[in-house]
Amino acid sequence: MASLAPHPPAHEAKPPYLGFGLGLRPQHYTDILEGSPDVDWFEVISENYMVPGGQPLRMLDKIRARYPIVMHGVSLSIASTTPFDADYLAELKSLAERVEPKFVSDHLCWTGVHGINLHDLLPIPYTREALDHVVERVSYVQDYLKRPIAIENVSTYVQFAHSEMPEWEFIAEMTKRTGCWLVFDVNNVFVSAFNHGYDPHAFIDGTPADRVVQFHLAGHEHNTSHIIDTHDALVPEEVWDLYRAAVKRFGPVSTIIERDDNIPPLADLVTELGTARTIAEQMLPELRMQRRK
Amino acid sequence: MKQAPKSDSAKAPTLRDIQSLLQEAILTGDDAILGDLMDGPLATRDTLFGVYRNAYASRLIDILMGDYPFLRGYVGDAHFRKLASAFIAAHPSHSQNARWFGTALPDFLQQQEEAAKYPELFEIAVIERAVANAFDSQDAPVLGFAGLAAYPPEDWSQLTFAPQPSVTLLQCATNAFDIWKALKDDAPPPAVRHPPDQQHVVVWRQATSPKVRVMSAEEAMMWQEAHRGARFGVLCEMLATFDDPASAPVRAAGYLQAWLAGEMLSAAALVPRKKKVRS
Numbered sequence: 001m002a003s004l005a006p007h008p009p010a011h012e013a014k015p016p017y018l019g020f021g022l023g024l025r026p027q028h029y030t031d032i033l034e035g036s037p038d039v040d041w042f043e044v045i046s047e048n049y050m051v052p053g054g055q056p057l058r059m060l061d062k063i064r065a066r067y068p069i070v071m072h073g074v075s076l077s078i079a080s081t082t083p084f085d086a087d088y089l090a091e092l093k094s095l096a097e098r099v100e101p102k103f104v105s106d107h108l109c110w111t112g113v114h115g116i117n118l119h120d121l122l123p124i125p126y127t128r129e130a131l132d133h134v135v136e137r138v139s140y141v142q143d144y145l146k147r148p149i150a151i152e153n154v155s156t157y158v159q160f161a162h163s164e165m166p167e168w169e170f171i172a173e174m175t176k177r178t179g180c181w182l183v184f185d186v187n188n189v190f191v192s193a194f195n196h197g198y199d200p201h202a203f204i205d206g207t208p209a210d211r212v213v214q215f216h217l218a219g220h221e222h223n224t225s226h227i228i229d230t231h232d233a234l235v236p237e238e239v240w241d242l243y244r245a246a247v248k249r250f251g252p253v254s255t256i257i258e259r260d261d262n263i264p265p266l267a268d269l270v271t272e273l274g275t276a277r278t279i280a281e282q283m284l285p286e287l288r289m290q291r292r293k
Numbered sequence: 294m295k296q297a298p299k300s301d302s303a304k305a306p307t308l309r310d311i312q313s314l315l316q317e318a319i320l321t322g323d324d325a326i327l328g329d330l331m332d333g334p335l336a337t338r339d340t341l342f343g344v345y346r347n348a349y350a351s352r353l354i355d356i357l358m359g360d361y362p363f364l365r366g367y368v369g370d371a372h373f374r375k376l377a378s379a380f381i382a383a384h385p386s387h388s389q390n391a392r393w394f395g396t397a398l399p400d401f402l403q404q405q406e407e408a409a410k411y412p413e414l415f416e417i418a419v420i421e422r423a424v425a426n427a428f429d430s431q432d433a434p435v436l437g438f439a440g441l442a443a444y445p446p447e448d449w450s451q452l453t454f455a456p457q458p459s460v461t462l463l464q465c466a467t468n469a470f471d472i473w474k475a476l477k478d479d480a481p482p483p484a485v486r487h488p489p490d491q492q493h494v495v496v497w498r499q500a501t502s503p504k505v506r507v508m509s510a511e512e513a514m515m516w517q518e519a520h521r522g523a524r525f526g527v528l529c530e531m532l533a534t535f536d537d538p539a540s541a542p543v544r545a546a547g548y549l550q551a552w553l554a555g556e557m558l559s560a561a562a563l564v565p566r567k568k569k570v571r572s
Contacts, residue, residue, distance in 0.1 A: 047390045052458070053432035055501035075389045081309040088389040113312045117386040118319055118349055119356070119394070122312075125329075130308045157344040159331045162305040195341065197334030225336035228344055 012148045012179065015103040015213045018068050018254035020277045022269050025259070029059045031266040032067075038270050039067070043214075043256050046073035046104070050091040060099065069101045070214065070254075072183075075117070076106035076141065078151065079124045079134050082113045084141075093145055102254075103213060105150035105183050108134070108171065125160035126170040138178040150213050151175075152183035153203075155191040155220075155229030167192070168206030175211045182207065184250065185216035185258075186243045187235070191227045200242055204249050215255040217243060217276055232261035234272060240279065247283045255280065318342065319349045320385060353381045353394065360395040361421045363476040364414065376402065392429075396422065413485045416469030417476075420505065423461040423496035427503040430459040433559040441553060441561060448563055450526025454519050454552075455560040459498035462508070462516060464491045470507055499556045511535050512548045524564055525549070 019040030024032075026048075031037065042063060049060050063069070075088065096104055109121040124130050142148050153171060165173075175182055184207060193200035219233030235243075235257065247253070257273050281288040306314070306329055318326040330338040357377045358365050365373040380401045386394045399418035402408060408415055436454070444452060468486045475482040493513035496505050508516065514535060515528050523531070525545070533541035552558050 047392065050390055051392060051429035054427075054429040054459075054498060056429055057432075058501060075391075077389075079308075081312050085389045110312060111389075112386075113309075113316055115387055116316065116320070117389060117391075118316065119352055119386060119391050120319075120345060120348055122315060122345065124308065125311055127305070127308070133308055157333075157341040158338060159333075160311065161329055161331050195333050195336070226333060226341055226344070 014210075015150075015181065015254075017252050018070070018102060020273050020280075021067075021070075021254065021256040022266075022273060023072075023256055023258045023260070024060075024063065024069075025263050026056070026059070027263050028266040028269075029063070033059075033062055035266075037266055039273065041068040041070065041102070041254070041256075043070045043072045043258070044099075044101075046071045046092060046095060046106075047075055049099075050088075050095055057098075064099055069099055071096060071099060071101040071104045072152075073104070073106040074121070075111055075119075077109070077111040077117075078106060078137050078141065079108065079130065080110035080113055080137075081133065082115065084137070089141070089144055096145060096147070103150050103181060104145060104147065105152055105181075105214070107152045107154045108174070109154045121154040123154070123156040123158055123160075126163040126165045126167055127160075128164060131170055131173055134174055135177045138174065138180050142178065142180065148179055148181055150181035150183045152185050152214075152216065153188050153192070154185070155188040155195075155227075157195055157226065157228075159196050166198070166202070166206065168203045172206060172208050175208060180211075181213040182211045183214040183216060184212045184246060184253070185218070186246055187216065187218040187220055187231070187239050188229060190239050190242050191220050191229045194227045201245055204242075204245055207250075209250045212250045212253055215243065215246060215250075215253050216258045217255065218258045218260075230261060231258055235275070240275070243276065244279055244283065247280050252280070252284055252287055315345075319346055322346070350378065350381060353386070354378070356391050357381075357395045357398060360425055361398060361418055363473055364417050364421055366476045367417060367472065367482060368414065376405075379405075398422070411485075413467040413469045413472055416463075416465045416467055417473050419463055420465075420469060420473045420494060420496065423463060424503045424505060426461065427459040427496050427498040430457075430498060433458050435556045436553065436558040436560050437556070438553050441549075444561065444563060450524060450529070451564045451566060452525045452561045453522050453564055454525075454549075454558050455562070456516075456520055457497055457557055457559050459496075459503075460557055461496045462513060463494040463496065465494055466491055468492065470494045470505070473505070495557075497555070497557050504555065511544065512551075515545065515548050516552075 021041035021043060022039050024042040024044045044060060049056050073092065107121050110124065111120060111122060112118045153167065189200045189203045193203060217235045217239065218231040219235055221228045221230045255276050257269055259269060311329060314326040317323045327338050327342060330342060332338050333341050354374055354377045380398055384397050384401060388394055399415055399422055402418055403415045466487060468483060468488065470492055472482040490510060493508040493510060494505060495508050496503065511532060515532060518528055518531055529542045529545045532545050
């Protein structure tokens with residue numbers, strides 16, 4: 001490991017406010033390049049472009065020439081107790097050098113151990129032991145990539161009996177000790193809060209406002225007794241309500257609609273993104289002024 | 294009761310323990326992890342943990358469906374799910390990137406009992422894997438007609454050719470290509486046939502689009518020898534032994550023209566002629 005002594009990166013400037021963006025999906029390449037959609041920036045799934053060549057990288061090169069890009073990974077497995085995959089990290093670093101994203105993010109989760117990858121964002125117990133482990137791993141990745149990363153809260157379905165703190169306290173301590181930024185997925189907070197029976201506003205209140213660099217907005221599937229995070233539907237009203245509370249607490253934060261399945265036409269997502277923009281501009285009039293400039 | 298029942302002597306499991314148990318629970322159905330979990334306000338820990346169990350299989354099946362759409366179309370949804378489930382059980386993913394998870398599916402199909410009865414399944418899967426690999430294979434410069442014209446005709450016999458990294462040449466014992474093409478064209482697939490000779494199927498990427506076509510036995514031989522570094526003059530001599538010697542240079546030029554037009558080559562190189570040594 002490059003460094004076993006976790007420490008916040010010194011004097012790293014907070015990533016800039018990017019406005020309102022979308023998760024980049026291959027179905028929309030043509031519409032993006034041939035039209036001028038009302039989208040300020042795009043977030044890309046890092047792994048989709050960690051390939052040798054061909055259309056994915058060619059499209060990404062074209063889109064990054066026109067729009068700010070954020071790289072968002074799903075396989076870093078920051079909380080896994082298995083050592084990092086050196087090839088994966090090297091590919092991630094190489095892609096970041098090529099894309100020059102505004103920042104690189106992944107999730108507070110693990111995806112597998114013992115050499116197996118379950119390709120899911122799996123939950124962790126919020127213990128001091130797990131915190132020390134995650135802090136060490138975040139610090140290692142930041143040293144390796146030579147940049148602070150941003151970590152996103154995931155939707156969870158189970159809680160561990162021996163957790164020692166709420167998720168937001170774990171996250172606050174993680175960012176304090178590593179200097180990492182936070183992606184605040186509003187839908188994920190809503191889903192986890194419902195599944196575990198806590199007030200989602202406690203999550204908002206417990207999250208350090210100065211560390212949040214991005215909001216994710218998405219839809220989910222409500223099964224009465226629990227909610228499954230599907231990211232395949234419109235942002236529901238209750239998530240918009242929580243978004244209002246998040247904007248109120250965190251201020252202007254780069255925001256995307258993140259649709260992973262049932263991908264609608266780009267125009268539909270742009271319309272939905274307009275709702276996010278309208279809400280934020282209603283609550284923060286300076287954003288409207290900024291947009292008119 | 295919300296919290297899981299625990300004995301007084303129970304020591305909190307480590308993160309490593311938790312991850313091993315949880316992974317085992319997803320892969321094998323072992324329920325030991327449930328003892329470390331809490332019930333939700335409205336759902337039991339069993340129901341809640343089931344979300345992870347269900348998501349695992351369905352996510353990986355979705356990945357395989359995306360990687361092998363025409364194999365799925367050929368065998369039907371139900372049979373594909375059965376094949377995919379067996380593959381997932383036998384081959385848990387060892388790749389960080391889900392892009393490579395399904396790479397071993399064709400080889401898995403070949404090892405199944407039904408492979409001898411339905412050899413076209415393996416071959417359709419191999420074609421689909423080659424298409425997926427061509428799609429995002431490494432970029433390389435393209436040798437076009439202008440690049441070849443840079444060499445004077447008298448030097449052509451001394452030229453060697455480098456293929457694009459995307460090119461894969463397959464040998465099929467069945468008419469898998471015809472079946473694959475029909476499925477791709479949304480047409481009814483033909484009945485399985487076993488032609489007397491193997492069918493040579495080449496897969497590559499032209500610009501950003503994967504291409505698939507059949508090569509004649511002669512063209513496939515010339516491609517393989519060119520790939521091994523044979524000079525164009527030698528390739529013409531080989532074609533002369535394969536079929537009519539008189540038209541061999543014309544046939545070789547025709548194949549080369551198709552490769553250039555299809556952007557299947559990345560470079561040409563001139564091999565210096567050996568100097569004649571006077572005795």
